[in-house]
Amino acid sequence: MNGAIHVENAVKTFKGDIKAVRGVSFDIAEGEFFAFLGPNGAGKSTTVQLLTTLLKPTSGKLEVAGYDVSKDPEKVRLSIGVALQETGIDPDLKGRELLEFQARLFGFTKKEAKKRADELLELVGLTEDADRLSGKYSGGMRRRLDLAMTLVHQPKILFLDEPTTGLDPANRKAIWREIKRLNKEEGTTIFLTTQYLEEADQLADRISIINKGQIVATGTPAELKRTLGLDAVVLQFDEEEDAVKAQQAVASPDYQTERVKNDITILTENGTSILADVIRKLDEQNLHPAQLNVKPPSLDDVFIQVTNEQKEGDSIE
């Protein structure tokens, strides 16, 4: 058993010819932290469900931990931990009971199950609340319990489908710390889907962006920002009239300028390299911005660019 994932031309078509996943291919190495980003309805959850054997692919080859999801679904299930968007926690059981029950399902003896439950409660910071009914837990506590449940059998690969949606910043950071630790210290391969770009930026070794069932960009967060994002040079004027004149003064075929009221934004590959020229042009017209900033691209810019502009079938690798 290994902790890698191999996907080749995966297709999932639902009844009514709904093409949720349209020929997706990617490889995830053992121990890698991989994030899958995409707007609503892009095909993230469907891909997770294919990889976790909850759905059957229409076509394509999907291997998880060295096992084919169609031929060896049982072996795949034993190799993975899955935390889906909806937690399936029974509200009438206590946190500790749920973990012990889960451990028994995986073949632990009563004594082993108790020990494992204690370890996991400690790990996710729920020791003090272990004997409360899980139905009375807060959203953040339920997510932590759900994460602990997925870890009972020490899976090599962890699938986390939007694990922090709806959590407050403190709880979100607590989950981040835990999954980061699992990845770094235990070498667990992580497949994370998220709508929070900051989450992917902070945690992932590599990101794929999916849009309309197809992967439109793949790379490390830094690579994506470097190759797809543009610097923004922002000039702010006290008077709108000056901003109008400034936009004409700095106009160039080399870059794009936009004006919103008193602010001009210049989008360019390398903001600092055009600064001297921009200031000289403004000086010649006796125009002086109140503020001038160069902003490097963010993952948000990349995301918006590839999900809005990427034509179907194009792929940036």
Ligand SMILES: Nc1ncnc2c1ncn2[C@@H]1O[C@H](COP(=O)(O)OP(=O)(O)OP(=O)(O)O)[C@@H](O)[C@H]1O
């Ligand atoms: N069981 C199903 N039957 C029919 N269509 C489905 C089914 N599940 C998903 N779809 C459709 O497949 C497409 C992809 O959905 P999916 O849930 O994979 O997107 P997602 O990227 O996870 O979105 P979100 O961020 O909103 O969770 C959508 O058009 C969705 O309506």
